[in-house]
Amino acid sequence: MEHRDPSKGPPKERGPTLDKLSMLDEHGSKRTIYPAEVHGRWARWRPIIHYVLIAIYVALPFIEIGGHPAVWIDIGNRHFYLFGATFNAQDFYLAFFIFTAIGFSLIVAAALFGRVWCGFACPQTVFLESVFRKIERLFEGKAAERRRLASAPWTVDKILRKTGKHLVYLAMATTIAHVFLAYFASADRLGQMIVEGPGAHMGTFIWALVLTLIFYGNFWWFREQLCIVICPYGRLQSALQDQDTLNVIYDKARGEPRGKAKEKDRAKAAGAALGDCVDCFRCVAVCPTGIDIRNGHQLECIGCTACIDACDDVMTKLERPRGLIRYDSLRAVETGKHRFWRPRVYFYSFMGLLGLVVATAVIMANDPFEAEPLRTGTPFSIVEGTVVNQVRVHVVNKQGQPATYRIAASPAHPDDARFITLPQPEVHLEPFADHDLPVIIRIPGADWVRGRIVHLEVTSSFGDLKKEVEVKVLGPNRLAVPP
Numbered sequence: 391m392e393h394r395d396p397s398k399g400p401p402k403e404r405g406p407t408l409d410k411l412s413m414l415d416e417h418g419s420k421r422t423i424y425p426a427e428v429h430g431r432w433a434r435w436r437p438i439i440h441y442v443l444i445a446i447y448v449a450l451p452f453i454e455i456g457g458h459p460a461v462w463i464d465i466g467n468r469h470f471y472l473f474g475a476t477f478n479a480q481d482f483y484l485a486f487f488i489f490t491a492i493g494f495s496l497i498v499a500a501a502l503f504g505r506v507w508c509g510f511a512c513p514q515t516v517f518l519e520s521v522f523r524k525i526e527r528l529f530e531g532k533a534a535e536r537r538r539l540a541s542a543p544w545t546v547d548k549i550l551r552k553t554g555k556h557l558v559y560l561a562m563a564t565t566i567a568h569v570f571l572a573y574f575a576s577a578d579r580l581g582q583m584i585v586e587g588p589g590a591h592m593g594t595f596i597w598a599l600v601l602t603l604i605f606y607g608n609f610w611w612f613r614e615q616l617c618i619v620i621c622p623y624g625r626l627q628s629a630l631q632d633q634d635t636l637n638v639i640y641d642k643a644r645g646e647p648r649g650k651a652k653e654k655d656r657a658k659a660a661g662a663a664l665g666d667c668v669d670c671f672r673c674v675a676v677c678p679t680g681i682d683i684r685n686g687h688q689l690e691c692i693g694c695t696a697c698i699d700a701c702d703d704v705m706t707k708l709e710r711p712r713g714l715i716r717y718d719s720l721r722a723v724e725t726g727k728h729r730f731w732r733p734r735v736y737f738y739s740f741m742g743l744l745g746l747v748v749a750t751a752v753i754m755a756n757d758p759f760e761a762e763p764l765r766t767g768t769p770f771s772i773v774e775g776t777v778v779n780q781v782r783v784h785v786v787n788k789q790g791q792p793a794t795y796r797i798a799a800s801p802a803h804p805d806d807a808r809f810i811t812l813p814q815p816e817v818h819l820e821p822f823a824d825h826d827l828p829v830i831i832r833i834p835g836a837d838w839v840r841g842r843i844v845h846l847e848v849t850s851s852f853g854d855l856k857k858e859v860e861v862k863v864l865g866p867n868r869l870a871v872p873p
Contacts, residue, residue: 412690423678426532431699433695437520447513448569451569451572456474456476459572461473462573476789476790500626501631514608529551539551559609566605571597614679617690636718636719637693638695640684640714642684643723676700695717698717758852759785759789761795761859762784764781764783767780770865777865779830781829782828784824787819793851794816795848795851796851799847802858806846811831814828829861833865840865
């Protein structure tokens with residue numbers, strides 16, 4: 391059965407309803423949505439935001455901070471670089487704070503501002519609306535033209551348009567996939583792999599191919615289904631929002647009952663009243679998920695504000711106040727009262743501040759290098775009335791720069807120096823390298839006390855960083871002192 395172009399105003403009995411998802415036809419199959427172009431204040435700002443985010447996404451693997459990419463997740467070597475800070479596998483617990491902060495921020499954004507993330511910052515929306523739809527419009531024209539082309543028989547013109555579009559789609563998907571891989575392989579290394587060819591790096595090539603196909607299939611065909619079928623964030627929206635949450639909303643009190651513009655004066659003369667909505671279906675025509683916002687807030691709405699611009703444009707032409715569809719809360723629309731500060735906002739503020747303090751304290755306490763005592767072999771020995779312990783101090787350079795590490799008796803405990811022998815007092819370590827420094831501890835019987843602790847100090851040449859290491863000396867309960 392043929393679908394009418396929403397931009398031409400579908401019949402009311404066939405408009406989007408709440409009994410099924412907007413991207414499904416009457417048989418339950420996926421229908422292709424052809425959103426019309428829209429102009430307005432939100433339409434001017436949204437692409438700017440999108441292109442800034444795309445530029446950041448592309449630039450991060452290529453910008454160097456401290457001699458390394460700004461973001462580099464080197465899983466193979468278990469090294470991680472984040473805006474000049476360096477981490478190794480032992481620091482992976484810090485990822486908890488990163489993921490928690492991201493999740494908490496999304497929850498707060500949803501509770502306060504609805505689906506602002508989905509409409510303005512989600513990678514799915516950013517690339518689909520500001521890259522792939524623009525490519526589609528470049529090759530196939532406006533919404534009505536795209537719809538006609540889809541139902542038209544295959545001609546040379548249609549083949550050329552479709553082929554050109556999909557070739558550019560593949561090129562963009564390949565580019566996005568390779569930029570994504572650069573976060574894990576580094577831009578320089580990935581470029582070298584590309585030059586050397588797939589045969590020398592088959593694993594990376596397969597990853598690039600799979601990611602390309604995933605991105606291509608998603609942005610060509612799957613599109614809005616990702617937000618509805620796969621993404622859990624969209625399904626959580628109803629649980630995260632309340633009557634004071636700002637959303638893209640239709641002012642039903644002002645817009646109903648609907649009527650054509652020319653009918654409003656006649657109705658007024660007859661003593662009746664019509665709302666400002668002229669039932670033009672322009673808000674439906676521009677919606678990238680095909681919903682009718684006048685049916686209320688819906689799962690498919692991603693808060694992209696296209697319907698706001700479309701409705702404002704119609705209201706301006708009719709010389710009526712704009713804002714029939716606007717960013718507002720349900721309480722404000724129904725009662726005219728706005729309320730931002732409410733119990734959940736105080737709770738979010740407290741939890742956010744608490745999380746920030748804890749994360750800051752933990753990250754600042756993260757050591758730039760590790761120095762831990764290790765024991766192997768015989769715990770201790772007694773040589774001519776002297777307790778002897780042989781230990782190793784395991785030093786790990788967790789910085790992104792090479793450094794020299796020196797070990798010595800702690801200046802804070804000068805008496806320990808006479809018991810310590812250091813066969814290798816210093817070592818030079820490359821980034822994330824490690825080494826065991828041998829330490830021999832000899833305590834004469836006259837000085838022996840069970841549970842004695844010897845203090846060492848490890849100093850890094852990078853930033854003059856220091857760490858004190860305590861070694862508990864093992865030995866017998868009692869030691870006979872030779873006469």
